[in-house]
Amino acid sequence: MKPLLPALLLGLAGFATEAAELRFVEQNAPADTRLWLEQQLGVTLSDAPAYQRQGKLGHYLHYRQQLNGTPIAGLMAAVSLDEQGRPWRLYHNTRLMQAQATPCDEASRAGGDAYTATLDGTVWQFAGSEEAQPWYWQDGDTLTPAWRLLAVESQPGNNKSSHWQLFVTCDGSALLGRTLQEANTRAEAAPLAGETATVQARIFALDPRTQLQDGSLLWRHDLVLDNGAYRTVPLTVQKVDNTYLLSGPRARVVDGTAPATVPFSSSDADGFQLDHQQPAFLDINGYYHLDLAQRHVESLGYPALMGGPLAIDTDAGEQDNSLYDPFLRRLEIGRVGVPDAEDPMVIWHEFGHAVQHHILPDMGDEGDWGAIGEGFSDYLAASWRQRSPEARQFEPFMVFNWDARISGRTPRQLDDLRARYHPGFLYPAHLTINGSNGDQLWGTPLFTALRQAVEQYGDIARDEFDTLLIESHFGLGPQVRMPQLARVTVDTANRLYPDRSYGQLLEQAFRHHALLPTPIAARLADDSYLLPGEKKSLAIELTNQSGRPLTVADASLLPTKGLMGDGHWLGELNADGTARWTLPLEAASNLTCGEAVILPLQFQLTLPSPTERQTRLDLQLPIGEPLWQRAIGQGGQIKDALSNERHGLSRFTLTLPESKARIDSGFVVALDLEHSKLEQLEIWLTSPYGTRISLWNKGYASHTRLKGEFPRELVPFESLDKLHGEPLAGRWLLEINDTSAGDIGQLRNWRVAQQVGARCDKDEALPNTGIIPLEQDEGGGGTASPLLLLLALWPRLWRRSTPRR
Template sequence: MESVSRDFALVVACVFVLGMLLPVTSASLGPGRTPESAAAAFVAWNAGSLHLRSGIGELRLAGVVPSLTGYHVMYQQVLGGVPVFGAIVNVFVDWSMAPRFAYSSAKEFGTDALAPAVPAKDASSRFESTAFTASEPSLVVYPDGDRGRLAWRGDLESPTAGDWTVFSSAVDGSVVAVLDARKQVTGWGLVFDPNPIASSGNAKFRDNGDSDSPELGALETKRALEGLDGSGYLRGPYADVQGGKGPNAKEPGDTFFYTRSDERFEQVMAYYHIDRSMRYIAALPSRGGFGSLGFTSIVDHPQTVKVDQFAYDNSYYNTANHRISLGRGGVDDAEDADVILHEFGHAIQDRQVPGFGIGHDAGSMGEGFGDYWAVTMHYSTVKPEWRPLVAMWDATSYDDHDPAYLRRVDLNLHYPEDLTGRIHHDGQIWSRLLWDIHERLGGVTADTIVLESQSYLTPSASFQDGAKALLDADTALYGGAHVIDILEFLMDRGLPFAF
């Protein structure tokens, strides 16, 4: 073992290792060192604290990874020449070649005899099947509580059943562990994007009792379902979708190809459109820093959705359980992305200001924002004259316009004379304001200002509060570059504002 000079400067760091505070002594080792030699000396000095009974002899160099602040020297723990699964020592060495601290998941435990009683070929035959192809088995020590189990590791792949890592005992052939190798996977599903009328340009389509047809089937479009957790369900970092009337959609191969007559089709719709919306929000600029993650309170946990939960024609977001519930009366609500995204608009506001929507003004702004969010999310996929129309497919069961629509965001309503006291109607004053901002400034800039402004509000905010928040948000984000535009549109709607 290389001796370590006693005239180095001692630095004591408290480092979290495996959830415990580990005191680690590190040393500046002077010129001529490499990250590897500095790390090796550090390990030798601190073997006991790093849970290494045999010091550096228990480790195998796995690699050196640079970062913004120095080098990270990675060691794989080995026992009798066999790697311990998941057991890594990571030593941080700064640019001056001084090792500063380490994180260790090395194990101190007794193990099985390190000579396998089950040969590799027998393990290989266990891993192979008609559904899977398997890698060549590799010998590992698998941590199992306070002992290590000698095991053959096989990495299994299947186009229909997913990818798995299986550990089979090298002592008796029993299964030690099965791990899902798909941390986040991309699946595939059929959806309307955003709905049959908007995507086809044909206002004559009708639901016909949720029945399939060649014409509607041609509009069921294959889309990537990103971020699935590999469970086979429609769960990911941004959405957790469940069936209301029937079972949850489950496909072990993450291929969700249902037609619209199957209620699981609506579950795929909800996952795709909410996940896509969340990913868009995550990519928006934060204080001018394009590419950074803004609005973390919106995207930091998945949105729960219950699809086809009740037979009547209504959907809602519940601020008590933070869940979106989508009905199936008339046209199934989840067959129209506008309905999904409108309800998700309420969820966005609740994530920014818990309980948002108390009172007439805040409730109207909530409905107006929900409509705005629905149309802005698929702006580029709809022909221009239909872009302001909300829920054209859902509305075919109750509206006689051509094309049908639930509401629109371009009505020339004026405050206060056009108020009715009904928040869905009065929200169209607010949605028109947001729509005008969108048309003048462009989608990304408008959406960023609108979302940022909502974080300034209270649950019972007034129209005047909402107007001021838009001005404040533009000032904070863009130095007031769009204040004149926003003021123009506020005056067009007659909405009160104050600086």
């Protein structure tokens, strides 16, 4: 994060963070698209689109919300039109707003100059006051008239400049807030004079580890590589006055950041065949792969998307990092450690960011865009790499096989099958969230579905998959959440390739990671079960989670082994509404007590998106009355750290009664705690056997409450599988370590639980297995009373003397 001027800090908290809405529609082509969109949303939009794009599925128009003819910062609406002009999807974050004051007018234009005069001219660069525009700044439900000033901030000691939109009061007396400028999407530099030429260049087609299939190979500054690590390729360059320059219609090597490094050129057409130890090799390799990536997107059917050549600086400062600057349209590639331009995946990854910014220049980094951007760019780099047989056989899931090996960072992977999405978190880039790297959470299902598609359809699936993932970005905007983009991606796959199973493969992959919630949710009512051979009606609780009114045309039970039933349900559900479906069932007499059978439910829904009209949900129906062992632990204050070196460690215990039960996959630990900075906490669980599991390791959270069950709702930092087979009974220890001083927290309660059996006798009441906490150890604790302990053991004693029916 770049340093901030203290005078500007107040502006960062005022921007809206409410979720945007994704809506599929069925509509004939309106006479006036903007007017129709205004009627749908109940707001006023700009007369002309702020920008528009042409994709494979049609035309995409992006409007700004406005009031009194003046745009409102951060609020937009996009409509997707097919080739006949029919709307089929809306995306917007508009709100019904009222302004207490009229917009800034010409009489107050000097207010912009008055504000800029208060800032350090060596740090800030502004356009003239004549470029200031009247806008509204939004702070919650309040709209304040403002001048929008476009500014560039260049802090001393920071090689990177930041491009801001500053919103100041009409008289220039105060800064209301700021946001990043929209991305630049068109080349501004004039083409070089001269003529196009082709030279033979030596490059890394793949990173050396992959090319040589050598897992022991690591970069060193004096590393000499075998000729097999290189490939000689034709390279299109520009010839100016008998000098060959790394410049062309798709890429251009520049010196854009410190240190000053003159881009490589040669008066000899044979001068482009260098070894990686020579600094100019980085310019050649980076240029080649950026040009190749541009050609790839053009070949997919997007010839004008990227707006001309992108710049690349392969010596971008003293940093072990690379980035894409969306305002300068420049890839800035680091040289510290492994020179990033040696790793082709780095170039393709940063190019992935460029693709997104050219489709959606106003995407920003709110919502989940941070992790989405990293995951998509990882996918694009890995998709390109997978086209090589060597890469398919060697570390196929690793991102940056060459660069990340000695950089001190853990290489990202595209096979993080443990990652699960949690709707209560936001997902910025590069952070561990809910037990996994958020970038991997988005990249893994994309890559999983790609590999399955290639296995099913062959190499043709590679281009088709890249195409549908690029097309899925069109018609969106700021504040996108992963489940929204997952729904759009599945829908796009089905629209672009209706004869392929790409949509199904993506849907399966997204659902595995909890990224694609169904429009309707269903759960068995509490304490639902069937005995073998029993006839009984069970209650199924339905919840509309589509965010809009929902019509269930039919809900039915699909045929399944061991269950008979023929119940149906239909009805209307309001947005977020609930209903109860009573379903008569009969269990087969040969079902085993204690097993769970699948209850497959199918819903026919009246929704515009074809991918949402039919939904299947599989519920787990217990056979026999479940018997649980559980204990609830007391909470308490979480000790604050005294300093960064002297941490605050809090311990809480509870005890499960003696039994022969062993821990299995049904084991859960539930936490409910609050802390002002969850990213400061380390949380461990220690079993009675002594195995210590990290549940939370300073994970990022966008709120202050951590509530849920591991591993069903929350993903532990370390898998609970390490506990499998250990005794369940005994003393459990929960440790919470606060690593930074100055913040407070409270553990409300916690519990551990596991189903340990089932009861199928109709004459015996189920023992009460609830555990009342009686003891406290250090931070707090819980245990079972002797009476409850006896009740918990009673089913086992009873089964020894009673024949099973």
